[in-house]
Amino acid sequence: MRIKLQVASWLLGGFAWIPAAHAADRVPEAAPRAPTVAGQQHSGLAPALTVPRWYGWETLATDGAALLVAVTALRADDDSKSVLALSSVALYGLGGPIVHLTRNNGWQALGSLLLRGGLPVAAGAAGIALERCDNSDEEDFCGLSGAILGGLAGVVSAMVIDSAVLGWERAPTQGGDGPRLGVASDGKSTLLTAGGRF
Numbered sequence: 001m002r003i004k005l006q007v008a009s010w011l012l013g014g015f016a017w018i019p020a021a022h023a024a025d026r027v028p029e030a031a032p033r034a035p036t037v038a039g040q041q042h043s044g045l046a047p048a049l050t051v052p053r054w055y056g057w058e059t060l061a062t063d064g065a066a067l068l069v070a071v072t073a074l075r076a077d078d079d080s081k082s083v084l085a086l087s088s089v090a091l092y093g094l095g096g097p098i099v100h101l102t103r104n105n106g107w108q109a110l111g112s113l114l115l116r117g118g119l120p121v122a123a124g125a126a127g128i129a130l131e132r133c134d135n136s137d138e139e140d141f142c143g144l145s146g147a148i149l150g151g152l153a154g155v156v157s158a159m160v161i162d163s164a165v166l167g168w169e170r171a172p173t174q175g176g177d178g179p180r181l182g183v184a185s186d187g188k189s190t191l192l193t194a195g196g197r198f
Contacts, residue, residue, distance in 0.1 A: 049172065049173045050170040050171060050172055050173070051170070051171060051172075051173055052168055052169070052170060052171075053168070053169055053170070053171040054167055054168055055099070055103065055167050055168070055169060056162070056163030056164060056166070056167025056168070057163070057167075058099045058167070059095065059096040059099050059100075059112070059159070059162050059163045059166075059167055060159065060163045062091060062092075062095030062096060062098075062099060063092060063095065063096070063159045063163075065091055065095070066088050066089075066091035066092040066095060067088075069084055069087050069088040069091060070084075070085070070088040072084055073085045073087075073088060092116065092155065093113070093116050093117060094113075096109075096112040096113075096116060096159075096162045096166075097109040097110075097112045097113045097116075099167075100112055100166065103169055105169060108166045108167075111166055112162045112166055115158045115161060115162055115166075116155075116158045116159075116162065119154040119155075119157055119158040119161075120150075120151045120152075120154030120155045120158065121151075121154070122154060123150040123151060123153050123154030123157065124146075124147040124148075124150040124151035124154060125147075125150070126150050127143075127145075127146030127147050127148075127149050127150025127151070127153075128143040128146045128147050128150070129146075130146060130150075131143050131145065131146030
């Protein structure tokens, strides 16, 4: 009788162990993913929208001041002419890069510095090379006019390029009231979302 009870208990224990083993082998189902919206950060907040903004007028303002100082130097007496001339050159060469640095645009500042220093020199050298001195009576001054004209052309070109090409930055939209579009998906369905002030 005792043997029969032990066999029965073993059988019941085996049947009880089978569901437990199958339950251990089951892979827990993944929790449903929360919908994600394209263009949003993990925090759920949409990133600030940015638009290109031109601030090249600021470099043009410093260049205008440099030209004004240069004209003043031409009409000044000999004592102050050299000081005004150096001030005009410094304002031309450093005014634009400083404007870019105040807006945390280091690459534009470097490009502005190289442009303002290299373009007048290159244009002046081109002016010397293009000037013909074969029939010139003043051979000692041959090429001077070409250097001056080329250098001035290089200065003006550097001002224009710095303002029109380098004088741009990405700025956030005012108040974020513009329309915003996105795509929300939970892996099973996709939803087009829109927001903002229309």
